[in-house]
Structures are given as structure tokens and as C-alpha cells.
Amino acid sequence: EVQLVQSGAEVKKPGESLKISCKGSGYNFAAYWIAWLRQMPGKGPEYMGIIYPGDSDTRYSPSFQGQVTMSADKSISTAYLQWSSLKTSDTAIYYCARHLTISGAWFFDFWGRGTPVTVSS
Amino acid sequence: EIVLTQSPGTLSLSPGERATLSCRASQSVSSGYSAWYQQKPGQAPRLLIYGTSTRATGIPDRFSGSGSGTDFTLNISRLEPEDFAVYYCQQYGSSRYTFGQGTKLEIK
Secondary structure (H helix, E strand, C coil): CCEEEECCCEEECCCCCEEEEEEEECCCHHHCCEEEEEECCCCCCEEEEEEECCCCEEEECCCCCCCCEEEEEHHHCEEEEEECCCCHHHCEEEEEEEEEEECCEEEEEEECCCEEEEECC | CCCEEEECCEEEECCCCCEEEEEEECCCCCHHHCEEEEECCCCCCEEEEECCCEECCCCCCCEEEEEECCEEEEEECCCCHHHCCEEEEEEEECCEEEECCCEEEEEC
16 A cells, blocks of 8 residues: 655744755655645645656756755655755645656645644744 | 645535535646545545545545636535535645535535
């Protein structure tokens, strides 16, 4: 069974750093792209970018380029999303999701449960 | 960036009725990049439809997707109590994925 298990909720202050994780199981983690998506209350998901754990090839959405860093350690089937200096506007739920391509269709087939991040002074 | 506009914002229907949810893109997109997700409170989105019309594994056949160009539709033929949730459409273009703002399907 494919599973993406994300790290727990975080409460941080503005300016602090943070690294959250997403551990895959039930499939060859290194062979599938993993995306990160942000969801703010009452809004649809926002695509932040995608990483290929096999070689750590990373593509950022222009909206998030320079704001976050994605990384992966294929030896432990884990992807990461990190901030060097959080802002209150980073408060949201962050999801990791497996990206799949089938017959020209591109989509996200399995999602983690999300990591709520609260940034408040 | 492709902007997706979903309508209606809220849809009030009764179990057994048919639901039609719309998603309009600001520019023409490939049908291969169109997908639909269901999200219930406190849960992650769940894939329903990909490639415009293909149901994901385990999705009941009362869910169907259609469309092309800039207009895409999700139909639910006979609503079950568990279908009341928020639905999001997704597209890909200009090196990024975008999602609509969602349609909330509520019990009338």
C-alpha cells in the first residue's frame, strides 16, 4: 500500500527556520516525483514545486522559488521542505503528494495527511 | 499562469440527485492535464479523475469527468451521503500546476 507519512504540526515564530518531512512507503520512492503543495484556510491547494528523489532534480514554481528549499534522501525514502526564515504568511497546511504520469495525463495520486505550520509571534 | 474558476461556489443538493461541477480555465489546456480531487474536512485531497475522464482506482462509476479546451466538468450521477465535500479541479501549464478555488457540495 502506497503511503506518504508527514511529520507533525509545527508552531514557530517569525524568523525561525523549519524543516518538515514526508516519508514514502509501499513503492519505489526514488522513481517517482514528489510534489509539495500549500493550502491556506478555505483555499485550494497551491503547487510549490516538485523533486525527483532518484537524483534530487528539483523544479520550483515561480511563486515559491527562493522562498523554500526542497530536498530528498532516497536512502530513507524521505523528502523535505524547509524554510530558513519563516513569515507569518507561511501559516498553512503543507502536503506532499506523489506525482504520476500515465498516457500523457499528469496528476497527484497519493497525498500525505498534511503538516500544519503556524507562524506567530 | 493558468487561472481556474470553479462554479458554483456552493452547490446544495439532496442525496440521490445529480451534481454538475464546472471548471473554466483562463486559457486552453491539454486534456491530459485536467484532474479532479475531493477533500473532506481535516483530510488531504483525494484523486477522483485524471486525464479529464479517467476514474482513479477505487472511485465509483457515479463519478465522471468530461471537457476540453477551457471547460471541464465533473458529474456525480446519484449523490451518496459520503459525496458531500469540497471538489477541486487541477490543470497544468506554464511549468506549474494550478487548482481552482473549489466547489462546496452541501446537503440541502
